[in-house]
Structures are given as structure tokens and as C-alpha cells.
Amino acid sequence: MNVLLLEDDIDLGQAVADHLEAAGHSVHWCKLIAQARRVADPELALLDLNLPDGDALGLLRDWRTSGRMLPVIVLTARDQVSDRIGGLQAGADDYLVKPFDLNELLARMDAVCRRGAPAPKILVGDVALDLDARTAQRGSERVELTAMEWAVLASLARHPGRIYSRADIEAYLNKEGIGDSDSNSLEVIVSRLRKKLGPLAISTHRGLGYRLDV
Numbered sequence: 001m002n003v004l005l006l007e008d009d010i011d012l013g014q015a016v017a018d019h020l021e022a023a024g025h026s027v028h029w030c031k032l033i034a035q036a037r038r039v040a041d042p043e044l045a046l047l048d049l050n051l052p053d054g055d056a057l058g059l060l061r062d063w064r065t066s067g068r069m070l071p072v073i074v075l076t077a078r079d080q081v082s083d084r085i086g087g088l089q090a091g092a093d094d095y096l097v098k099p100f101d102l103n104e105l106l107a108r109m110d111a112v113c114r115r116g117a118p119a120p121k122i123l124v125g126d127v128a129l130d131l132d133a134r135t136a137q138r139g140s141e142r143v144e145l146t147a148m149e150w151a152v153l154a155s156l157a158r159h160p161g162r163i164y165s166r167a168d169i170e171a172y173l174n175k176e177g178i179g180d181s182d183s184n185s186l187e188v189i190v191s192r193l194r195k196k197l198g199p200l201a202i203s204t205h206r207g208l209g210y211r212l213d214v
Helices: 010-022 033-037 056-065 081-090 102-116 147-157 166-175 186-197
Strands: 002-006 026-030 044-047 072-076 094-097 122-124 127-130 135-138 202-205 209-212
Touching: 002 010, 002 033, 010 026, 010 102, 026 033, 033 056, 044 056, 044 102, 056 072, 056 081, 072 081, 072 102, 081 094, 094 102, 147 166, 147 186, 147 209, 166 186, 166 209, 186 202
Parallel strands: 002 026, 002 044, 044 072, 072 094
Antiparallel strands: 122 127, 127 135, 202 209
């Protein structure tokens, strides 16, 4: 991962950079806000706040205002609750008070990246599915699916290529709080999904169940 490190303390900056590089990350270490502004496309930023050319919260606010949503962890000696609140309100994803453990920093980096990671899109035939956003697109055309159709699709999309039995699917629907009825039987739902996504989208395996084929 490409990491922007903004830290003017030479000893701490070197220790953080060495530890991250040993863990397999690429580090662009800056000591001034002006330098950090010129770094192109980092995947995560670690920001000290008190820099020789200003307060890095201004940089963070500028990023968020412009729509730049890379994960950001603030690294600072400011340990008051009001300071942490201010950092989070400015758009930080996490806030780590100095001195900190370098392995904890790695763990927090992993955590904020997992939270911010976009859900993978699934291509079923010529239809692109985004299960989190509940959108289905065939080219520029939106494919409209009902709530029940999305629920059945989501139950199969947990592991595309795996066969799920009727009991598996119904258990998933019950867990999600979605009931079934005679008019919305599983066979009818699957039939409707095939019409909308393509006849080969979902295969039936007699005596076993259904499979999403991608």
C-alpha cells in the first residue's frame, strides 16, 4: 500500500517509515504540509498535526471538502478529548496519540482500510451487480430488481459458483428478516432473476439447490 506519512520529527518519522516498509508498504515521508499536498494518489495518510508550516487539520479538511476520501489516521501528541473530537470531525478515520506502538499502528491501518474498502462488484453475464448499493447495470441501462429478488441474489452471491440448497437460502432470508409467501416462492423468484439477468445467471442442480454462475 502507498502510504503518505506527514511527520516532522526525524526519529519518529524514520521509525514509522522503516516499520511500514518492513511490513511491505511503500512510504512517501513528508515533513511539511506543502510537500504532502503534492503527493499524488496515496492509498492512506498518516498525519501529524503540528507541522512547521501549519496545522495538518487544514489539509485534511481541504481533502474532505474536495471529495478526496482516502483513509486518514491522525498521529499526534494532542491527547485531549476535544482534540480527538476535532480530528474526527475534520474527517479523520482514526486518531492515535503519541507515543504509540508501531504494531498497533499497523493494526489500525488495516482496520480503517477494511472499513473503507468498496464492496466488490460481481459480473453476471453482461450485468454488473453492486450488492451494497443494490444496483444492477447492463451497459448504461439499469436493471430493476425487487427487494425479494435482491435478497435471493445476495444469498447466492456470498460465494458465486457454490450451490446453495433451498434451506440455505431460506435461512439467509429469515436471518435478514425477509419472509416468503406462496406468491413469492423461491422458484418464481429465480425465474424472474433469470429473465432480468440472463437465462444462464442461475443454474438449478436437482436435489441440491441453486448456484450463481459468474
